[in-house]
Amino acid sequence: MPFETIKYEVADQILTITLNRPDKLNAFNPTMQHELIEAFDKADADDNVRAIIVTGEGRAFCAGADLSSGADTFDRDARRGPVRRNADGSADYSDPQVRDGGGQVTLRIFKCLKPVIAAVNGPAVGIGVTMQLAMDIRIASESARFGFVFSQRGIVPEAASSWFLPRIVGIAQALEWCYTGRVFPAQEALEGKLVSRVVPADQLLETARTLAKEIAAKTAPVSVALIRQMMWRMLGADDPMEAHKIDSRGIYERGRSDDVKEGVSSFLEKRPAQFKNKITTDMPPYFPWWDEREYK
Numbered sequence: 001m002p003f004e005t006i007k008y009e010v011a012d013q014i015l016t017i018t019l020n021r022p023d024k025l026n027a028f029n030p031t032m033q034h035e036l037i038e039a040f041d042k043a044d045a046d047d048n049v050r051a052i053i054v055t056g057e058g059r060a061f062c063a064g065a066d067l068s069s070g071a072d073t074f075d076r077d078a079r080r081g082p083v084r085r086n087a088d089g090s091a092d093y094s095d096p097q098v099r100d101g102g103g104q105v106t107l108r109i110f111k112c113l114k115p116v117i118a119a120v121n122g123p124a125v126g127i128g129v130t131m132q133l134a135m136d137i138r139i140a141s142e143s144a145r146f147g148f149v150f151s152q153r154g155i156v157p158e159a160a161s162s163w164f165l166p167r168i169v170g171i172a173q174a175l176e177w178c179y180t181g182r183v184f185p186a187q188e189a190l191e192g193k194l195v196s197r198v199v200p201a202d203q204l205l206e207t208a209r210t211l212a213k214e215i216a217a218k219t220a221p222v223s224v225a226l227i228r229q230m231m232w233r234m235l236g237a238d239d240p241m242e243a244h245k246i247d248s249r250g251i252y253e254r255g256r257s258d259d260v261k262e263g264v265s266s267f268l269e270k271r272p273a274q275f276k277n278k279i280t281t282d283m284p285p286y287f288p289w290w291d292e293r294e295y296k
Contacts, residue, residue: 006036006039007020013050014212015114017052022056024063025060026062027067028062028101036108049114050224053119053212054135060124061118102131102159106160107160109135113228114279116134117137117139120132123147129147129148130161133160133165139204140197141199141200144185144195145184151180153181220263249289257277259276262274
């Protein structure tokens with residue numbers, strides 16, 4: 001079935017996911033939530049996809065949650081029906097109906113086995129910016145604007161951003177942006193390390209594609225998948241010994257692989273490498289090394 005709120009296009013082993021509600025400034029709604037999760041599922045299952053770019057159609061990246069429901073926009077009981085109740089009448093927070101939709105998207109992106117680049121072409125506020133935090137590299141056009149506007153809406157940051165944002169920009173910068181809820185320009189996002197580059201609008205997608213092409217053309221997919229999970233998951237490790245354990249397993253298993261033999265041989269022979277191992281069939285036996293967390 002075709003997607004309704006996003007575009008899914010693969011070319012040159014690069015998947016471009018385009019948020020596609022331009023008449024609503026690509027505002028996030030439940031359909032977009034489910035379609036983004038489905039898109040990342042589809043990408044992980046496709047060995048032809050070597051890198052992912054996420055951008056927005058029209059003049060915005062994503063203007064945040066669709067507020068067309070008015071005052072009830074964030075009222076779960078009003079929008080989804082009453083959640084389960086405990087014997088004392090309090091909400092049963094383990095009810096999946098309580099779960100934040102944006103968080104389900106960022107958690108899926110977090111688990112992705114392909115590198116993810118955000119090409120931020122315009123305003124990105126609320127979920128429009130927090131969904132980017134689980135992406136690996138953020139490149140902004142000069143016209144991009146960002147805002148963690150939750151305090152100005154009387155709500156709190158979502159999409160697991162209280163975990164992601166301080167790790168990316170530091171606690172002081174994260175708190176300033178979230179306390180004030182103000183919208184700020186791309187240059188401030190660059191200075192605060194939220195984005196890695198700011199480029200003219202007409203160079204945005206080409207800049208992102210050049211980076212994605214470099215990854216697709218020169219690297220081993222299984223290695224990149226492991227690197228992505230190693231880096232992200234070690235942000236929560238309590239000791240460097242945890243990294244040493246996983247590094248050691250990776251060096252042992254990958255050191256015996258056809259990819260590594262090819263990588264070394266191609267370097268010595270001064271020719272491009274032809275990596276054959278696939279994410280769908282050749283991930284090492286120790287992967288995944290973590291216990292998957294459940295919502296409860």
